[in-house]
Amino acid sequence: MTRNDLIRSLVNKLQRRAAEIQEMVRTEFAELQHVSDHTVGDAGDRGIESHASELTSRMAESESRELADIEEALERLRDGTFGDCEDCGKSIPMNRLQVVPHARRCVRCQKASENSQLMAV
Template sequence: MTRVQFIQSLTSQLERRGEQTRGSLRVEMDELQSLHDQSVGDFGDRGIEAHASELVGKLAESESRELAEIEDALQRLHDGHFGDCLDCGKPIPVNRLRAIPHAARCIRCQETLESGRLLAA
């Protein structure tokens, strides 16, 4: 399989993952709403509710981020720029795309980006 064929095959995989993530996100948002709508009894119950709400919120945030990355990848596919690193412009290795189909950067540029975020934090 050529690189072009491989990249084309990722389109349906990305679309499926995007739909799965949208579904999971809807469930989590419904669960968050349900947690907020429940009338809670004592202080312990409110603590459990707050903890559960925080966990569901973090999961929803993570899935929202992944969905945005998937949608960006689908846009790059549409524009003909998928598979090229956003920073250095070099082709992203196929093994990286197999592991993370929505990857926007090669490993080196991603590590540079993440180390910059760590320094800024």
């Protein structure tokens, strides 16, 4: 597989994943809407409702973060900077991109950035 083939297949993968996430978020909000529509104002139902909305917002948060990562990766694909390490500018190895299509750094720079984040805490 050449790098271009890989990139082409990653575009498909990322676009499919983005559509999946958008669909998931839509379904969750529809369900939440359903719960609130059917809530008659007693205490027990309100408990369920707030639990559902907390769960939904937590899920939506991690999904929207992933979606943002994917959109960024697709953006880099359009610019032609996809697969280049953000820090050292070297090409990110294909095997890493296969595992983490939205990777922004090579393993070495990723580790360095995680370490500096840890040290900053």
